[in-house]
Amino acid sequence: MNHQLQNILAHNTTPQRIISLVPSQTELLCDLGLEASIVGVTKFCVHPNFIRAKSSVIGGTKQIHIEKIRALKPDIILCNKEKNTKQIVEDCEAIAPVHISDIYNIEDSIILIKQYGIIFKKEHEALNIISDIEIELKEFENFVEKRVAYKTVYFIWKSPWMVVANNTFINSLMKLNKFDNYFKDKLRYPEIKLQKQEHVDLVLLSSEPYPFKKRHIVELKVFYPNAKIYLVDGEMFSWYGSRLAKAIKYFKSLHESL
Template sequence: MKKTINLIKDQLSRSIHLKETPKRIISLVPSQTELLCDLGLENALVGVTKFCIHPQHIRTDVAVVGGTKQIHLDKIKALQPDIILCNKEENTKDIVEACETICNVHISDIFIIDDSLELIHQYGVIFNKSSEAFAIINTIQGEIKDFKTFIKNKPILKAVYFIWKNPWMVAANNTFINYALKLNKFENIFEKENRYPEIELSESIINKDVDTVLLSSEPYPFKEKHKRDIQKFYPNAEVILADGEMFSWYGSRLIKAFKYFKNLRLSLENNQS
């Protein structure tokens, strides 16, 4: 017997009317694709993006319907989804409006951990996976509690988090990344800027006060060679390659994130000693 759901609100407080539990799901957000699979919904996925890399096999087993900024609408329509899952930051307004001509669209909007936990809960309700959602939420809360105890007496480090090259772009305020930096007791020197500003790097602007520079693995795939490009502008900083998924994927990836953060801090301490 199919479960009847009368009314659901997404994270933009948009009403979604569902007559029954959705059985055919399209996810246009990589971190949410991973979450769906961890909720036991992999068999319900009929469409994902080319950036949905977890689990590794998903793009082989499920139709790829484009990226997060460009989609193949005809392909999506042909898959006859019951619901399409989007995110306010990762998907454009045009994409959402186009998808709404096909079926119900749920939009997530994530800035802090509580938003992430709310999303997991909403998916549990929508897809009749409440017990699985509760288990994931409970695990994440346990990891957060343990990490906060670990980080409590650690010193604050001034930091820069790069997400792009040519032009150079950093994570600033009003982003989940900035929130994750705060949890790690990194003081983002660009926190007064908004979202993902472009910045100038020149030999006339040398910042000797920055302790840590993080070069994200995504969306730009920074490599070891880029550390040398950055070091001269932040001569006293430890320049490291950061796992961007740990700082920006807000679904079930959070189960692994806090162990990563702990090891990151320990590594920084070892390098400074």
């Protein structure tokens, strides 16, 4: 948490003008009842679907219009260590206090929800969201305990081919699902060369950031002849925050289709 943000909390001031540079955090803010306070979002903030019409779009997650942000006179800017660059964070710090999330697993997500509850005086709403997640999580853990483990490859990009490896939020959700990551000995999002792998049980093609389609299933079947290959909702695997309760329900339906 940025040291300037600690000053906000110390003075018991609730930020009234919020800029969110992270789509999943924008959704969380709205689910906390803060949509009226959001003055700026990215072009990728698509949930809820009306938020870009109600707030100013200040660019993407990697490229921003800093003067637009300055003109909005935010009280706080919300960033993420993975989604936003160091330069973006530094530029934003010159304008307003910055909160930087760093999410690797569900526990980190719950901490973030609690932090937002404190910062924006929405503790009750935050606890309700956390409760929903924990109820779904406990039920799913009991469900998945009886499921078979799959040696799994999760693709996020093509040209070059890129996969999810260790030290990522997606990998933590793969573990939750008993999807044993074939690339768990690598870090982050490595590029790979396609090779025939007969020991892979499951290949997941994400809807984001690369929008995989059915034709890619055919293309990859040559390299993973014994694997089930599925198109999956990338938001469910990568959006932390309030979406987690929906994601866990989605995982159950995914398992039932395997």
